Amino acid sequence: MMADIDTLTPILTRLKLTAIRDRLDTLLDEASRRELSLREALAFLCEAEIARKDQRRITMGLSIAKFPAVRTLDDFDFAAQPSVDPKLVRELATSRWVANGDSLLLQGPPGVGKTHLAIALGREAILRGYSVLFITALNLVALLAKAQVEGRLEERLSYYAGPKLLIIDELGYLPFEKNAASLFFQLVSRRYERSATLITTNRSVGEWGEIFGDVVVAAAILDRLLHHSQVLTIRGESFRLKGKRKSGLVKPALVEGSA
Ligand code: ADP
Numbered sequence: 447m448m449a450d451i452d453t454l455t456p457i458l459t460r461l462k463l464t465a466i467r468d469r470l471d472t473l474l475d476e477a478s479r480r481e482l483s484l485r486e487a488l489a490f491l492c493e494a495e496i497a498r499k500d501q502r503r504i505t506m507g508l509s510i511a512k513f514p515a516v517r518t519l520d521d522f523d524f525a526a527q528p529s530v531d532p533k534l535v536r537e538l539a540t541s542r543w544v545a546n547g548d549s550l551l552l553q554g555p556p557g558v559g560k561t562h563l564a565i566a567l568g569r570e571a572i573l574r575g576y577s578v579l580f581i582t583a584l585n586l587v588a589l590l591a592k593a594q595v596e597g598r599l600e601e602r603l604s605y606y607a608g609p610k611l612l613i614i615d616e617l618g619y620l621p622f623e624k625n626a627a628s629l630f631f632q633l634v635s636r637r638y639e640r641s642a643t644l645i646t647t648n649r650s651v652g653e654w655g656e657i658f659g660d661v662v663v664a665a666a667i668l669d670r671l672l673h674h675s676q677v678l679t680i681r682g683e684s685f686r687l688k689g690k691r692k693s694g695l696v697k698p699a700l701v702e703g704s705a
């Protein structure tokens with residue numbers, strides 16, 4: 447059978463091989479220019495299709511994750527942040543900890559790159575095929591509390607239990623209501639040992655009792671979170687202020703005082 451473009455198009459559409467369909471002429475020209483065997487040509491076409499499907503999956507994953515900004519490891523300046531070990535970050539970027547359902551705590555003062563690294567590591571996890579969701583601690587707790595009032599807590603908890611990696615940003619910037627600690631505990635328990643959690647915080651683990659307004663629940667949360675976990679403590683001054691100081695907008699004394 448001689449299949450021309452007109453008969454191939456609907457076939458490729460039906461097989462959802464849209465990358466091959468859309469670039470059929472180019473791909474076939476390329477295959478013949480390279481004098482590929484039939485088997486090689488088939489592999490060449492399939493690779494084009496896979497590349498497109500991977501790209502789609504990544505674009506979709508990034509949009510589902512709801513990152514507040516685009517941040518990558520490539521644009522993280524390790525020289526400017528000597529307390530962060532590039533080797534450790536490269537290891538984290540492999541997402542093995544995500545696969546294992548471990549926790550990662552990024553701890554440090556404001557402006558040192560916690561959210562930047564959290565987004566960048568989330569992005570790496572998406573590139574490796576894991577589902578990721580980013581949310582601030584305050585939003586998370588507010589939405590859980592709202593769902594509870596509306597009798598949909600179970601549904602909400604399942605929603606946040608779903609992603610392989612949940613990134614909870616800015617824990618501890620404001621203290622929670624007592625009820626929030628219990629909601630947070632329920633979520634952490636549900637995700638425990640199955641899914642990975644990344645938390646950024648400006649508070650040390652010893653201060654979590656204060657954040658949650660309840661030392662007993664805080665201890666129970668920490669018990670689960672820290673069981674399989676890594677804590678990365680970032681020190682130093684705010685990256686934002688550093689730039690401003692260089693340009694003379696902020697006096698050094700103020701920078702030191704705000705860290
Ligand atoms: P934090 O979450 O610790 O308060 P952010 O991650 O929001 O800090 O960092 C503040 C800003 O500075 C962001 O725009 C971030 O991209 C940038 N930034 C911080 N540290 C670095 C770094 N080492 N290299 C490049 N940009 C950085």
Ligand code: MG
Pocket residue numbers: 557560561562615616646
């Ligand atoms: Mg932040």
